[in-house]
Amino acid sequence: MGLRQAFSRLVQDRSGATLPMMAVGLIPALAAIGSAVDVGRIYMVRAQMQAGVDAGAMAGARSFGLTDQRVEQVDNYFYANVPTGYLGSAEMDPASDFQTVQGVNRVKVDAVTDLPMAFMKIFGFGTVQIAVTATAEMQPKPLEVMVVLDNTGSMEEKVPEGTTRIYALQQAMLDFNNILHQGQDSRADLAMGYVTYTVTTNVGAVLNKYKIPVAQRDGFTNVAAYGGDPALGWMGCVENDPTVRDLGTDPTTITPGAFDVDKVLPGEDGRPGVRPYHFPPSAQTKTGMGGWFITPQLPANYQPIHTRSEKGNGRRNNLYRLQPLNATGTLGQTLANTAAYRQHFYDYYIGLNYQNSSQTDDVIVRESDGGYYKPGDAAAWKVDYSRIPYMTSTTYWDTPNGNYGYPAQGRNLGMPTPNWQCPSEAMDIQYGRLKKDYDDYINVDNHALMPASGTLHHIGMLWGYRLLTRDDIFTRTNPVPSEEPIKALVFMTDGETQAAGESAWYGAYGALRDRRISTSDTAGAFKNQVMRRFARVCENAKRDNIRVYIVSLMKGSDDANPVFRACAGSNYLQTSNQTQIQNAFRQIAVDLVDLHLTQ
CATH class of the missing domain: 3.40.50.410 (von Willebrand factor, type A domain)
Structure with a gap:
């Protein structure tokens, strides 16, 4: 005899005592309470699953372009919202679908589970199937x-x-x-x-x-006009x-x-043109400075601390020639007196001029006759490129690097330049x-x-x-x-x-x-x-x-x-x-x- 038939006979039998009748009256109440519990479970599982597919769809839309990761992203976000076995639910496996429809990326996530009833199974309701879906999309916007x-x-x-x-x-x-x-x-x-x-x-x-x-820097932005190396x-x-x-x-x-x-x-608005970035020939020297002396100096004081073959990250030798070594002509002398280099060489080597007794090694000389130039004097001056210390040395100076910045050199910066x-x-x-x-x-x-x-x-x-x-x-x-x-x-x-x-x-x-x-x-x-x-x-x-x-x-x-x-x-x-x-x-x-x- 089934539970429903027994319940029906018990209700119709009026020959019993009061307590059995009370027990019969409690059965509908218990059924109501039990169904309320199960309905609540259904609601909670559905809500949690909906949150999971919503989160999964959004995660899938975010990672739409990561084709090797997007399904995993959907699953991770879904399971983060829906713990395994939540309120007794069966195992869930969210299904995700990725499509592009008329230029719109669309992600749909579906999830289904069976939820066993705790109380309602007494009345013949074994499980309830719960299904949810969510769709997320990316709308094109500039x-x-x-x-x-x-x-x-x-x-x-x-x-x-x-x-x-x-x-x-x-x-x-x-x-x-x-x-x-x-x-x-x-x-x-x-x-x-x-x-x-x-x-x-x-x-x-x-x-x-x-x-x-762009502001022109004579001798640099127009070096081709002088016939100089393009690397300059x-x-x-x-x-x-x-x-x-x-x-x-x-x-x-x-x-x-x-x-x-x-x-x-x-x-x-009256502002000047862009100033081109230009790193002049200079180096940290063994004296602890890089030139720029305003006290008496000798050529030996300009010996660089690093050779041109130094490859370390701390290299501070960027000495490059303006004219190839042993080349004839006056290209180096000409470029050294252009706006790109003239003031730099003055500031860098003027320390040599404070030694009146050794004027033959001065880089800065009188323009009129190449004679001694007194620092700060009103007379016109020029750079004597041939006198630059160590400039003919293959240990410290080098030709400018024309390949800098290219994959052939590992895309690392090659000095000097x-x-x-x-x-x-x-x-x-x-x-x-x-x-x-x-x-x-x-x-x-x-x-x-x-x-x-x-x-x-x-x-x-x-x-x-x-x-x-x-x-x-x-x-x-x-x-x-x-x-x-x-x-x-x-x-x-x-x-x-x-x-x-x-x-x-x-x-x-x-x-x-x-x-x-x-x-x-x-x-x-x-x-x-x-x-x-x-x-x-x-x-x-x-x-x-x-x-x-x-x-x-x-x-x-x-x-x-x-x-x-x-x-x-x-x-x-x-x-x-x-x-x-x-x-x-x-x-x-x-x-x-x-x-x-x-x-």
């Missing part, structure tokens, strides 16, 4: 992104996984590209560009393309705009004359490029320049900002003119702003002794001024409705971290290994794509 990447020598150091920092960055950027492209070879609504930086940045080709005026010519890196010294700490303050923090371009520390050319922002073009830039043109020579965050940030925000000059065609594009500036570094303390150091703001941005010539004052200018560029970018993201790899510095945090807020992502930096760039990419649930 997106313009400028990525600024640290290419300093320290990027050749290792992360805990044992690979180099530059390799970790490359893998992170490839993931970044994959997510932004969402599995496509090209996105018509995506415009992206790259700027790499060290102590300078290479935007010369972009500036020439858009006809931004400008490769496109730039120095700072004219500016004022000693900016205050408030990044919101507008300082008249500080042309190196805003979006006004060289050549506009007037373009020392000049990274690869920037990529301007354009819609519809092939994803392969971006990947190639990351793998080939994004590399650590050796030997290391400091880090100037500001110069990369400034030109990344300008190339992004000045779309009236650096033009691109928005494929959806009715929609304002999202604009984002993504900045990456592995360390603090740094200027090497030795006198032979040179960067976008010249040498410390030039005092271009501070009345002090100390490295500390210089670094403070660089970071204050970085903060002002960031403030200007945010005023232009640009999303700013900053990623640091390894421990940041005490002077940089507060500036980065104030600049980017919660978009400042600190990482210390390869996994973390990959996750950081994935997070940024996800934030930049328009994802939402549709079902």
Whole structure:
């Protein structure tokens, strides 16, 4: 006899006592309570499963372009929301489907389970099947992104996984590209560009393309006119705009004359053209300096501390000849007296002139007759190239490196060169490029320049900002003119702003002794001024409705971290290994794509 038949006979039998009748009356009540418990379980399992497929669909949409990882991402997010055996439910295996429909990437996730009833099985209800579904998609929206990447020598150091920092960055950027492209070879609504930086940045080709005026440096930008070695010519890196010294700490303050923090371009509003970056022949010497003496010196005092064959990261010998060794003619003499070299050679070698008794080794001589020139005298002077100490030595001086920066040399910087520390050319922002073009830039043109020579965050940030925000000059065609594009500036570094303390150091703001941005010539004052200018560029970018993201790899510095945090807020992502930096760039990419649930 079944439970239902027994219950029916018990209800109809009225010959019993009161207690049996009460027991019969309790059965419906217990059934109601039991069904309420099971219905509650059904509701809770369904809700948890829905949260799981929602999270899984969103995760799948984020990683749509990572075809070898996206199913795993769906599963991980689903199971993070639905523990195994939740409230007695059977094993679940979410099914994910990835499709591109009319240009829209769509991810559908389904999940099904059987939930055994705890109380209702008494009444013949054994299990209940629960099914849920969720669909997420990415709607195309115009997106313009400028990525600024640290290419300093320290990027050749290792992360805990044992690979180099530059390799970790490359893998992170490839993931970044994959997510932004969402599995496509090209996105018509995506415009992206790259700027790499060290102590300078290479935007010369972009500036020439858009006809931004470049100041000519006779003997350098026009070296071909003199018949000089092409390796002596400008490769496109730039120095700072004219500016004022000693900016205050408030990044919101507008300082008249500080042309190196805003979006006004060289050549506009009466400003001069871009100053080409030029590293003159110099070296750290065994005396502890790199020249620039104002006391009596002998030629031996200019002996470099490193030979030209030195390959170490600390090499500080950038002595290159202006004319091939043993070549006839006056090319070296002519170039040495052009604007590119003349003042440098004076400042570097004038110490020889304080020795009146040895005038035959003076590099700086009277222009009229080549005789003795007294330092500070009003008479015209010139450089005697043939007298430069050690210049004929094959141990210390070398021909300029014409192959610098190419894969044939492992993409490391080869000295000597007037373009020392000049990274690869920037990529301007354009819609519809092939994803392969971006990947190639990351793998080939994004590399650590050796030997290391400091880090100037500001110069990369400034030109990344300008190339992004000045779309009236650096033009691109928005494929959806009715929609304002999202604009984002993504900045990456592995360390603090740094200027090497030795006198032979040179960067976008010249040498410390030039005092271009501070009345002090100390490295500390210089670094403070660089970071204050970085903060002002960031403030200007945010005023232009640009999303700013900053990623640091390894421990940041005490002077940089507060500036980065104030600049980017919660978009400042600190990482210390390869996994973390990959996750950081994935997070940024996800934030930049328009994802939402549709079902």
